[in-house]
Amino acid sequence: MSNNNNNNNNTDYTFMKTGFSITGDERRQLTEEHLRNIEAMILVFTSHAIETSFLYVDHSTRNGVTCGDINLALKYEVFKFIDRPNIQEQINITSQILEEEEEEVEEEEEVEEEEVEEFVKNNCTCDICAEINSIDNKWEEWNPEEPFLEKLKERIDDIPI
Ligand SMILES: [Zn+2]
Numbered sequence: 001m002s003n004n005n006n007n008n009n010n011t012d013y014t015f016m017k018t019g020f021s022i023t024g025d026e027r028r029q030l031t032e033e034h035l036r037n038i039e040a041m042i043l044v045f046t047s048h049a050i051e052t053s054f055l056y057v058d059h060s061t062r063n064g065v066t067c068g069d070i071n072l073a074l075k076y077e078v079f080k081f082i083d084r085p086n087i088q089e090q091i092n093i094t095s096q097i098l099e100e101e102e103e104e105v106e107e108e109e110e111v112e113e114e115e116v117e118e119f120v121k122n123n124c125t126c127d128i129c130a131e132i133n134s135i136d137n138k139w140e141e142w143n144p145e146e147p148f149l150e151k152l153k154e155r156i157d158d159i160p161i
């Protein structure tokens with residue numbers, strides 16, 4: 001045990017032993033690094049979903065990504081995420097970038113807005129689109145027992161289409 005009392009630097013790394021699963025017996029104190037890891041995981045998750053949503057629109061006759069496309073892609077990602085290769089490595093790299101960027105101020109880029117066509121599911125029969133459409137068809141009846149997945153499902157359902 002150390003007697004160091006650091007106000008800004010949390011030196012308690014016990015959470016590392018258990019990763020993301022914090023049990024009731026453990027202190028529910030989230031360190032900056034733990035929060036950064038969670039943020040990195042969410043960023044990797046959503047960036048895969050955004051990539052998929054662009055593919056889904058590319059395989060349609062519409063001209064741009066809508067909330068509906070993001071919605072389908074997020075649902076798809078729920079089932080794909082843990083099986084993606086190098087996912088832990090991607091999270092680690094993203095977490096590192098977040099740490100480095102913490103002091104930098106990001107400049108916002110102005111993007112020209114263009115009228116985007118209304119969302120409809122595409123008719124593409126490629127493997128990925130077929131699976132995306134199939135997951136969406138079964139989504140409502142899917143009742144995950146894992147609390148994390150349950151929350152994730154609720155959040156995705158909050159997205160207006
Ligand atoms: Zn397709």
